[in-house]
Amino acid sequence: MIEKFLRATGSWAISILRRMGHMFLFLLRSIYYIFVPPFKFRLLLREIRFIGTKSMTVILLMGSFTGMVLALQIFYTLRKVGSEAMLGPAVAISLIRELGPVLSALTITGRAGSALAAEIGIMRISEQIDALTAMALSPIRYLIVPKMVAAVIVFPLLAAIYDVIGIFGGYFVGVKLLGLSAGTYFSQMKHFIVMEDITIGMYKALTFGVLVLWICCYKGFYTGYGAEGVSKATTEAVVMSSVLILVSDYVLGAFFI
Amino acid sequence: MIKIADLHRSFGGQTVLRGVSLSVADKELIAIIGESGGGKSVLLRHLIGLLKPDRGTVQVEGEDITTLTGRKLDRIREKFGVVFQGGALFDSFTVYDNIAFPLKEKTKLPKQEIHERVEEALEDVGLKGMESKYPAEISGGMKKRVALARALITEPKIVLFDEPTTGLDPIMLHAIHKLITDTHRKYGFTGVMISHDIPEIFHVADRIAFLYRGVIELVGTPREIRTSSDPVVRQFIRGSLRGPIEIV
Numbered sequence: 001m002i003e004k005f006l007r008a009t010g011s012w013a014i015s016i017l018r019r020m021g022h023m024f025l026f027l028l029r030s031i032y033y034i035f036v037p038p039f040k041f042r043l044l045l046r047e048i049r050f051i052g053t054k055s056m057t058v059i060l061l062m063g064s065f066t067g068m069v070l071a072l073q074i075f076y077t078l079r080k081v082g083s084e085a086m087l088g089p090a091v092a093i094s095l096i097r098e099l100g101p102v103l104s105a106l107t108i109t110g111r112a113g114s115a116l117a118a119e120i121g122i123m124r125i126s127e128q129i130d131a132l133t134a135m136a137l138s139p140i141r142y143l144i145v146p147k148m149v150a151a152v153i154v155f156p157l158l159a160a161i162y163d164v165i166g167i168f169g170g171y172f173v174g175v176k177l178l179g180l181s182a183g184t185y186f187s188q189m190k191h192f193i194v195m196e197d198i199t200i201g202m203y204k205a206l207t208f209g210v211l212v213l214w215i216c217c218y219k220g221f222y223t224g225y226g227a228e229g230v231s232k233a234t235t236e237a238v239v240m241s242s243v244l245i246l247v248s249d250y251v252l253g254a255f256f257i
Numbered sequence: 258m259i260k261i262a263d264l265h266r267s268f269g270g271q272t273v274l275r276g277v278s279l280s281v282a283d284k285e286l287i288a289i290i291g292e293s294g295g296g297k298s299v300l301l302r303h304l305i306g307l308l309k310p311d312r313g314t315v316q317v318e319g320e321d322i323t324t325l326t327g328r329k330l331d332r333i334r335e336k337f338g339v340v341f342q343g344g345a346l347f348d349s350f351t352v353y354d355n356i357a358f359p360l361k362e363k364t365k366l367p368k369q370e371i372h373e374r375v376e377e378a379l380e381d382v383g384l385k386g387m388e389s390k391y392p393a394e395i396s397g398g399m400k401k402r403v404a405l406a407r408a409l410i411t412e413p414k415i416v417l418f419d420e421p422t423t424g425l426d427p428i429m430l431h432a433i434h435k436l437i438t439d440t441h442r443k444y445g446f447t448g449v450m451i452s453h454d455i456p457e458i459f460h461v462a463d464r465i466a467f468l469y470r471g472v473i474e475l476v477g478t479p480r481e482i483r484t485s486s487d488p489v490v491r492q493f494i495r496g497s498l499r500g501p502i503e504i505v
């Protein structure tokens with residue numbers, strides 16, 4: 001009985017380790033091809049457009065409403081202790097250190113990450129990836145590297161846009177609707193936000209970018225058979241990316257605090 | 258040109274290839290026939306290193322590709338052109354870009370020469386004027402022809418065809434077969450083709466190999482296959498429900 005249990009646990013642990021190793025090797029191969037020419041700049045621009053430019057509308061919407069909700073809730077709390085003047089810094093720090101990078105990453109995962117996993121998955125099941133391999137061309141170089149590099153560029157930029165729009169969303173609620181003075185909102189922010197806050201936010205966005213694209217590309221690249229396989233891969237990519245964003249956010253947050 | 262020896266391959270406990278041995282001569286067009294799900298595509302994928310065997314060797318021009326990886330394997334792959342079952346065209350590219358892709362990526366030919374070769378290839382497969390169409394906008398038969406043009410554009414020594422006529426109407430089937438024989442004559446490649454098209458395949462291939470239960474049951478000229486007394490082969494080419502082949 002005990003032996004059977006130990007065998008099952010061991011075999012489960014080995015399979016998990018093997019899968020993790022496989023994923024890690026996939027990441028290493030992708031990183032290797034980033035630095036080995038020929039570089040595919042046109043494909044990179046295409047991916048920046050797909051992951052970045054096409055996510056702008058949703059980022060602007062999400063960012064502004066996040067700032068607005070944040071301002072409403074924080075104002076309500078601050079009023080109780082008579083510190084309404086701290087609304088600006090509270091909204092800005094929450095956005096820059098936490099909510100900007102995390103929520104923009106979750107938004108991009110939902111919009112672009114799922115689409116990328118599905119696109120690569122469909123290329124796998126329709127033998128387009130095999131066709132590249134058969135032509136002696138690396139599918140990693142053509143399909144994965146441009147997406148990864150685009151993510152490294154786009155995630156911090158979108159997080160920054162999310163922060164700025166969120167701060168103006170908070171401004172709209174705090175100043176225009178709740179009657180706080182514009183000077184107080186911004187001047188207090190200037191006193192409390194330091195460069196380190198912005199750096200931490202950018203590090204987080206960068207980490208999330210690599211994580212999301214790694215998971216989504218891996219899941220698509222090694223999708224199962226048929227429509228069901230692609231659907232499963234896409235779901236797994238989004239769920240795993242979202243969980244990892246939050247877990248790594250905590251780890252990075254604890255590290256930088 | 259290609260020599261397969263004692264090739265074994267299993268997937269999760271299910272044995273698909275049980276010791277396939279087959280030789281393909283230079284410039285020969287050989288067709289592999291056999292039951293659906295019998296391992297023909299698996300065998301073809303071993304020829305270009307898309308799958309690794311559990312045991313056995315695949316020699317291409319004397320070099321065993323089963324032990325090769327990375328650039329060494331890519332060097333062998335450059336000798337191949339492959340027509341995949343569904344065409345495997347890049348759906349974000351136009352017909353023109355699909356055909357030009359191997360030349361753009363694998364050669365340093367000037368743009369004008371690439372253009373001329375793509376136009377010639379399009380003419381060969383009867384698709385002139387379809388350059389700007391996307392794969393989603395063309396028929397199944399056209400896709401197969403584009404795939405054939407893409408496979409031949411680099412003038413490979415060996416061309417693999419994975420069921421190039423599946424799902425096509427009889428007229429298109431004949432058109433594709435004629436295209437394969439015409440291009441085979443024109444370019445002089447060594448061809449390995451998987452097919453279910455009996456008896457049409459007898460007019461296309463130089464030799465036929467019959468894969469049954471993971472081994473090559475019989476290899477011979479179309480005439481030898483047609484007149485074979487082997488009950489399995491006879492049942493298969495007649496499409497009879499009765500015989501040693503069990504219908505699952």
